[in-house]
Amino acid sequence: MHHDDTIRIQHQHTLSNDYAELKKVIYEQRRSSGEWQQQTREVYANAGGAAVLLYNPSKHTVLLTRQFRIGAHLAGHDGYMIEVPAGMLDDADPGERVRAELCEETGFRGHGLRKMIEFYPNPSSLTESVHCFLGEYGERDRRGEGGGKEEEGEDIEVLEMDVDEAWKQVKNGGIVDAKTVILLQFLKDELS
Numbered sequence: 001m002h003h004d005d006t007i008r009i010q011h012q013h014t015l016s017n018d019y020a021e022l023k024k025v026i027y028e029q030r031r032s033s034g035e036w037q038q039q040t041r042e043v044y045a046n047a048g049g050a051a052v053l054l055y056n057p058s059k060h061t062v063l064l065t066r067q068f069r070i071g072a073h074l075a076g077h078d079g080y081m082i083e084v085p086a087g088m089l090d091d092a093d094p095g096e097r098v099r100a101e102l103c104e105e106t107g108f109r110g111h112g113l114r115k116m117i118e119f120y121p122n123p124s125s126l127t128e129s130v131h132c133f134l135g136e137y138g139e140r141d142r143r144g145e146g147g148g149k150e151e152e153g154e155d156i157e158v159l160e161m162d163v164d165e166a167w168k169q170v171k172n173g174g175i176v177d178a179k180t181v182i183l184l185q186f187l188k189d190e191l192s
Contacts, residue, residue: 006030020046045127050094051086053183054110054137062166063106063137066157083177094131106158107146110135116186121178132183
């Protein structure tokens with residue numbers, strides 16, 4: 001259901017446009033009482049992202065990555081996050097983006113990719129949505145070493161992990177990245 005008649009954008013101003021555009025937005029929202037209330041928010045605007053979890057049915061493993069994330073570090077985590085391969089869309093098709101990120105980050109191509117869900121990780125302060133895919137891989141899909149692009153500051157460790165171990169990592173707090181947890185849950189549902 002759309003509520004276009006309940007929101008009136010009054011003003012948007014760009015505060016920063018380095019890594020992503022940070023906007024200050026002033027808007028009015030019609031409350032359930034019918035009254036209008038002015039609100040001010042800061043929102044990061046970007047084109048969204050795409051993520052993929054590859055599963056090897058013969059080995060019962062998944063391909064994951066580990067890399068440093070400053071946001072998690074500043075929040076008290078050590079910052080080295082175990083994640084599925086993912087990347088910003090930058091005007092690319094989500095399916096094309098995950099294929100490119102797979103090769104860059106893991107060195108694998110993957111096959112049988114299918115979209116599972118698109119979700120908003122934090123709709124109160126991000127415009128970003130994430131397109132999530134599942135697929136399969138085997139040794140024949142290897143195209144390189146992975147590790148990311150050094151010129152983009154990436155230093156990515158490739159992890160091939162048993163599915164049951166990955167799920168244990170979710171339960172014990174070793175895997176805390178939302179898109180990774182979501183895709184592991186989709187895989188778990190498919191395997192049960």
